[in-house]
Amino acid sequence: MKQIAHKAAARQQLGFTLIELMIVIAIIAIIAAIAYPSYIKSVVKTKRAAAEGCLSEYANYMERFYTTNLRYDKDSAGTANPVVGSPVPAANQLDCSTAQNSGADYAFTVVATAPNAAANPNTYTVTATPTGAQLSRDTQCGTLSINQVGTRTESGSGTVADCW
Numbered sequence: 001m002k003q004i005a006h007k008a009a010a011r012q013q014l015g016f017t018l019i020e021l022m023i024v025i026a027i028i029a030i031i032a033a034i035a036y037p038s039y040i041k042s043v044v045k046t047k048r049a050a051a052e053g054c055l056s057e058y059a060n061y062m063e064r065f066y067t068t069n070l071r072y073d074k075d076s077a078g079t080a081n082p083v084v085g086s087p088v089p090a091a092n093q094l095d096c097s098t099a100q101n102s103g104a105d106y107a108f109t110v111v112a113t114a115p116n117a118a119a120n121p122n123t124y125t126v127t128a129t130p131t132g133a134q135l136s137r138d139t140q141c142g143t144l145s146i147n148q149v150g151t152r153t154e155s156g157s158g159t160v161a162d163c164w
Helices: 002-012 018-069 132-137
Strands: 106-113 123-130 144-147 152-154
Touching: 018 106, 018 123, 018 132, 018 144, 123 132
Parallel strands: none
Antiparallel strands: 106 123, 123 144, 144 152
């Protein structure tokens, strides 16, 4: 008799019940439903910050080019500025072409105008256009731009202060 009671007690202590497993799964699902959107938002902001760094890098390059040549579009010999293009030529993408530096998430464009008239002053605009998953996830800021006077713009639903 003692042997039967001992076996019954041993069976009751093995494993988890289906209800216990369902409760644990429900708790994990609730935590994941809260954490995943926050994680995605953080990833989007990180990639946007990398793009902003690249925009600043291109703007600094353009200013150094201007310091040497007194124009943004080409040098004194008439050779075109190597980063000007839509998109920026692959060989001249500075450090922004690699995936960890936002190359896979943004396409960079540098447009420079020649100083030939008052209506067409010596200017440049550097633009970062989101691509791939970043395009659909970053609707708040969209395309980011900076020009020769440091004016920053965005094309999304957010404000410049939110995006820069």
